[in-house]
Amino acid sequence: MTLAPSTRARPDDSGRPVPPGGWLGWISTTDHKRVGLLTAATSLVLLLLMGVLALLMRGQLARPEETFLGPHLYDQVFTVHGSGMIYLVMTPFALGLGVYLVPLQTGAPGIALPRLTLLGYWLYAFGALTLLAGFATPTGAHAAGWFSYPPLADAEYSPGTGSDLWIVGVFLAVTGAILQGWAVLWTILRRRTRGMTMLRLPVFCWAMIATCLMVIGAFPALLAALTLLAAGRADASLFASNAWNIGYQHLFWFYGHPVVYVMFFPYLAAVAEVLAVFCGRRFFGYRGTVLSLLVFAALSMSVWGHHMFATGQAANDYYSLTSIALLVPAGVEYFGMLGTVLGARPRLRTPMLFALAFIPQFLIGGLTGIMVGTPVIDYHVTDSYFVVAHLHYVLFAGSAFGLFAAVYFWFPKVTGVLLDEGMGRLHFWLLVAGTNLTFLPMFALGYLGMPRRVSTYAAFDGFGTLNLLAGIGAALLAAGMAVFVVNVLRTLHARRLGRARPAGDDPWDGHTLEWATPSPPPRLNFPADRPLPPVTSFAPLLDLKRREGSRA
Amino acid sequence: MRQRHIFGTVFTVEAAIAGAVFLAVLGLLAWTLLRHRGTRPPAAAERSERPRLEAYYVGALAAFAVFLVAWTAWQNHREHPAAGPRPLRVDVTGFQWCWTFRYPGSPAHRSVTGTCEGRDMPTLVVPAGRTVQLRLTSRDVVHSLWVPGLRYKTDAFPHHVNTLTLTLDRAGRWRGRCAEFCGQRHHTMDFWIKAVPPRAYDRWVHGGTATV
Numbered sequence: 004m005t006l007a008p009s010t011r012a013r014p015d016d017s018g019r020p021v022p023p024g025g026w027l028g029w030i031s032t033t034d035h036k037r038v039g040l041l042t043a044a045t046s047l048v049l050l051l052l053m054g055v056l057a058l059l060m061r062g063q064l065a066r067p068e069e070t071f072l073g074p075h076l077y078d079q080v081f082t083v084h085g086s087g088m089i090y091l092v093m094t095p096f097a098l099g100l101g102v103y104l105v106p107l108q109t110g111a112p113g114i115a116l117p118r119l120t121l122l123g124y125w126l127y128a129f130g131a132l133t134l135l136a137g138f139a140t141p142t143g144a145h146a147a148g149w150f151s152y153p154p155l156a157d158a159e160y161s162p163g164t165g166s167d168l169w170i171v172g173v174f175l176a177v178t179g180a181i182l183q184g185w186a187v188l189w190t191i192l193r194r195r196t197r198g199m200t201m202l203r204l205p206v207f208c209w210a211m212i213a214t215c216l217m218v219i220g221a222f223p224a225l226l227a228a229l230t231l232l233a234a235g236r237a238d239a240s241l242f243a244s245n246a247w248n249i250g251y252q253h254l255f256w257f258y259g260h261p262v263v264y265v266m267f268f269p270y271l272a273a274v275a276e277v278l279a280v281f282c283g284r285r286f287f288g289y290r291g292t293v294l295s296l297l298v299f300a301a302l303s304m305s306v307w308g309h310h311m312f313a314t315g316q317a318a319n320d321y322y323s324l325t326s327i328a329l330l331v332p333a334g335v336e337y338f339g340m341l342g343t344v345l346g347a348r349p350r351l352r353t354p355m356l357f358a359l360a361f362i363p364q365f366l367i368g369g370l371t372g373i374m375v376g377t378p379v380i381d382y383h384v385t386d387s388y389f390v391v392a393h394l395h396y397v398l399f400a401g402s403a404f405g406l407f408a409a410v411y412f413w414f415p416k417v418t419g420v421l422l423d424e425g426m427g428r429l430h431f432w433l434l435v436a437g438t439n440l441t442f443l444p445m446f447a448l449g450y451l452g453m454p455r456r457v458s459t460y461a462a463f464d465g466f467g468t469l470n471l472l473a474g475i476g477a478a479l480l481a482a483g484m485a486v487f488v489v490n491v492l493r494t495l496h497a498r499r500l501g502r503a504r505p506a507g508d509d510p511w512d513g514h515t516l517e518w519a520t521p522s523p524p525p526r527l528n529f530p531a532d533r534p535l536p537p538v539t540s541f542a543p544l545l546d547l548k549r550r551e552g553s554r555a
Numbered sequence: 556m557r558q559r560h561i562f563g564t565v566f567t568v569e570a571a572i573a574g575a576v577f578l579a580v581l582g583l584l585a586w587t588l589l590r591h592r593g594t595r596p597p598a599a600a601e602r603s604e605r606p607r608l609e610a611y612y613v614g615a616l617a618a619f620a621v622f623l624v625a626w627t628a629w630q631n632h633r634e635h636p637a638a639g640p641r642p643l644r645v646d647v648t649g650f651q652w653c654w655t656f657r658y659p660g661s662p663a664h665r666s667v668t669g670t671c672e673g674r675d676m677p678t679l680v681v682p683a684g685r686t687v688q689l690r691l692t693s694r695d696v697v698h699s700l701w702v703p704g705l706r707y708k709t710d711a712f713p714h715h716v717n718t719l720t721l722t723l724d725r726a727g728r729w730r731g732r733c734a735e736f737c738g739q740r741h742h743t744m745d746f747w748i749k750a751v752p753p754r755a756y757d758r759w760v761h762g763g764t765a766t767v
Contacts, residue, residue, distance in 0.1 A: 074739040148736050154713060155696040155737060160651075245715040248697070285603035291613070313699060313734075314710045315717035319631065324624045334616040338609070341580065345587050359588075363581050370573035377627045379565045379634060382558070383706035386699060386734035452703030454734045457742035 039103025110196025134172030270405025287342030389449025433483030440476030
């Protein structure tokens with residue numbers, strides 16, 4: 004994705020050692036829009052790759068006693084799918100969205116710490132390559148799951164370079180995320196334009212504050228856990244002590260639960276922006292939502308033990324209390340979304356469809372989240388397909404729908420052209436059907452006793468029909484994603500030929516400052532000859548349009 | 556079977572509440588989408604903050620959370636009562652990739668194991684109606700002993716012993732599985748748990764095979 008045709012000479016190119024339009028210009032850029040785009044585009048490419056791995060798994064499980072993949076390959080595939088989606092897709096895309104949008108929404112000419120932001124992208128990209136390089140080693144990629152408990156992940160039970168590459172790759176990618184988190188947080192705190200008080204920040208910026216606080220507070224625990232794992236791979240006697248085995252789980256989940264909300268808040272906030280814009284009104288309960296995001300982020304640091312109810316080594320009552328308490332801030336956010344939509348007359352364009360579907364679909368993930376946060380229920384369903392269903396409702400039916408709402412919503416801002424509406428709708432409906440057909444049967448599979456991470460199952464287990472349904476759903480998802488890829492590539496191709504319909508600065512009647520600048524925005528975000536509208540609330544453009552409307 | 560009954564109660568209650576909430580939200584969304592079809596747009600009256608309404612729903616959510624935490628914690632404690640007198644002790648060891656069940660109190664130090672390949676699945680034999688205490692550990696990596704029919708599992712850690720207390724009210728046979736990913740043959744690590752009448756158990760534990 005280039006922002007401007009590279010053939011057109013720019014006046015400020017003269018004397019520059021690196022032309023901004025070339026690939027070197029891209030990877031050495033300090034423009035937050037380019038770094039954000041690089042991060043988001045890399046994670047979208049990886050999303051497709053991880054989706055292919057998911058298709059392989061659904062193919063293997065579609066029938067009982069299938070031998071299409073074989074256990075060792077299956078274990079690598081589910082490990083890289085899970086690690087990839089969490090460390091390399093949903094987290095980086097969320098931060099990339101923040102890197103791109105936050106300076107625009109706060110009226111800043113650039114991001115704070117631009118070089119560190121770029122370094123964050125490099126670390127992420129090299130981390131991703133390192134992790135994937137595991138497939139090229141003789142013993143294959145890492146195969147101990149995305150949380151890689153010792154002793155299974157130590158050098159004795161997981162020999163091979165693939166596991167070492169996994170540790171290095173995840174370490175690099177997560178370090179990159181921490182750097183980008185600092186940059187986004189610092190931009191919001193220090194680089195807001197005149198008049199933009201903290202309580203006039205858009206909802207998305209507030210969600211990024213909560214997100215970055217969790218990134219900064221919780222992600223270092225993963226670095227510590229990975230260091231522990233690396234030490235244990237060098238000296239296996241480390242994991243001859245239960246303290247380090249259970250200690251790893253505590254360290255890991257101290258990261259592992261906040262990261263779920265890192266992969267949720269930015270998408271929730273993208274949905275909130277889309278809902279407000281397409282209903283033509285302010286987001287309902289702004290202050291309550293801001294407060295609930297902060298409470299949510301704070302509580303998220305104290306819930307990790309609910310992943311360990313069955314270990315017999317966690318204070319289950321305490322972690323159940325903190326986990327169930329989350330329903331209060333989550334409920335406030337839901338009332339905010341419902342209050343925005345109810346009584347409005349929404350314009351049902353593609354971004355709005357994804358945002359509307361997010362509400363009930365994520366709700367399934369959230370409500371089953373309360374169930375798995377209840378120890379008595381969790382003893383049965385943890386490590387079963389029930390949890391697989393739950394986490395995919397949260398991260399795919401929820402967050403990924405928010406991701407696509409964001410892509411369709413901000414694509415015209417980023418490129419200056421709109422994605423095709425008809426193909427967008429087809430993408431949406433295929434994804435809705437595919438998502439629910441794939442993940443709904445998994446609740447039943449888990450309840451009936453199918454453990455997660457099994458590479459096959461016996462015919463007499465009776466899991467065949469439900470797994471076949473999930474496989475058909477996965478095929479629909481693949482078809483939907485193919486439509487999306489074709490839509491993006493065709494639109495970008497038409498744009499390069501100059502045949503695409505220009506979107507204009509503000510195609511959706513947006514509320515926030517990024518819609519008050521050309522699409523794509525110039526190097527310093529806002530043209531000097533066009534004053535920023537006064538920031539009168541968290542929806543300054545809505546205020547401006549209302550004032551103009553009442554004057555006319 | 557205590558675990559199964561308590562799970563059933565809590566799961567039914569939470570699933571019913573979750574279903575009601577889901578349908579209510581879905582209904583509200585559908586209503587708002589269908590209501591304005593073909594009519595004129597509504598007046599632009601809007602209030603984006605309603606502190607009193609917001610305080611009400613925060614209060615309702617908090618009260619519901621308090622109820623849920625307290626009630627489910629009580630159920631959790633009901634599920635784990637102090638062990639009664641003289642439970643039957645069985646030492647369970649998970650390993651890659653099967654299980655060993657040892658009966659340290661039995662005269663012949665009876666022990667059952669297998670390979671978990673094909674039909675060679677070990678059977679944990681227990682007397683029906685008597686409290687059984689499984690002392691659970693692992694020889695290598697973390698495993699997890701799960702009996703889906705009893706709605707319960709506990710992890711088996713190396714260098715650590717977890718206890719799992721259960722009572723099977725009636726004779727019967729249930730499938731057991733490993734729930735924690737433990738390597739390439741994780742999916743084959745199945746076993747049977749079989750409850751037999753006390754007299755049959757006594758015969759079996761003394762070396763007989765008649766009923767097993």
